[in-house]
Amino acid sequence: MKLLRFTEGGRTRIGKLVGDNVIDLSGVAGVGTSMRQLLVDLPALRGALEAAVEPAYRAGEVKLEAPIDDPQKYLAIGLNYKAHAEEARAAGVPIPSSQLWFNKQVSCITGPYDPIEYPGVIEKLDYEIELGVIIGKRCRHVTAVDARSVIAGYFVTNDVSARDWQSRSPTFTLGKSFDTHGPIGPWIVTDDEIADPHALDMVLTVNGEERQRKSTGDMIYNIYAQIEYLTTVMTLEPGDILATGTPEGIGMAIGKLLKVGDVVRAEIGGLGHIENRVIAVD
Template sequence: MKLARFTHSGKTSIGKVVGDTIIDLSSVPGVGSSMSQLIGDLPHLRPALEAATEPALPLGAVHLETPVNDPQKFLAIGMNYRKHAEEARAAGIPIPTSQFWFNKQVSCLNGPYDPVEKPDVSEKVDYEIELGVVIGKRCRHVNREEARGVIAGYLIVNDVSARDWQHRSPTFTLGKSFDTHGPVGPWLTTDDEIADPLQLEMRLTVNGEERQRSSTADMIYDIYDQIAYLSTVMTLMPGDILATGTPAGVGAAMNIFLKPGDVMHLSIDGLGHIENRVVSTSEIAAAF
């Protein structure tokens, strides 16, 4: 299934994407407004969700929202693709010798087609395409061999980064957490629809120019290693989002950064695409 949050006629609901339509699941017993809660209840709710066929709306008639709007955690791993690590090394950035995790504050979550702010206080805003893994059940001390069993599904993450702010803080958190700097989507594709999440092609363009193209096979620590490592430290909860690393081709490696008017288009095999236009702080302010 492809589970989404959408707004139509001023109401935001949870739906199921089927082809070029979205089926409103609001009337299914147990489906509320929390995607994280639905994810936690998915084994119980799945038969009713799969059986729902109406009401159906044209996908083009709704506004897709952040698929998971209420995760407890939004975590990301740094320099986890071999070629990206090489370009970082060439730029004089030390390469971690173990998994390197940081927080993206959940307040930065953004819709799959919503604008991304280029803050006035940053001159080095960058893009990063990443495979997002969404946790499906409360878990701790997960073995690598069991890790796929705790995954609800996948989505695309644009780990937008204010590089100048990122490098002011050893934790990266501030530079990774500006409002709007966490577009995800376009929907949550459940795990059963993806044959092998370690063999997915990913591609990012800026204004139609290809900047990143790779495969999730290039990860240094794959998603199962990541879940085992993180769950050694903390309890993972339904709806938690893990951004699993970006491949080579980031703007920082070329000293080319985003500016208002730029359009980022991100796609991953089997997951669809998201697209975000960069806007100025004044444009964002005007929308409030």
């Protein structure tokens, strides 16, 4: 299934995408307004959700929202593609010897087609296409062999980064967490629909110019190794987001940082695309 959140008639609801139609799932018994709670209940509700065929809206007639707006954690791994790690090393950033994780504060999350804000306090704004993974089960001490069993699904994310703020402190959090700097979506593709999450093509363009293109198979630490590593430390909860790394071609490395008015499109095969315009704010 392709699970989503949408607004129509001034009301935001949970739905699913079938072809070009958004099916409203709010009438299914047990479905509320929280995608996080739906992921908890998904095993019990799956049959009813799959059977729902109405009410239906044309996708172009509704506003797609971030597919989840209430995760408890948004964790992202840095320097997880070989060529990107090398371009970072060329810029003076050492390649870590283990997985490098940081937080994006959940308040940065925004919709798949909503604007990216460029406040005046930022000097260097950048893009990073990434495969987003959403956790479906409360879990701790998960082995890589079992890791796929705790994944609810996948979506496209752009780890928008304020590079100047990122470099101001030992942790990346501030430079990764400005409001609207976490566009995600356009929906959650459930794990059963993806044969191999490590065989998906990623493409990011700015104003139609290709900047990044890579397969998710080029990760240094694959998704299952990431989950094993994280759950050694902490409990992951349903709805938690993992951003699994970006390939080479970031703006900082190629001398093409984002500007006001730029349109950033990030697409992953089988998952759809998100597209966001950069706007100026005070």
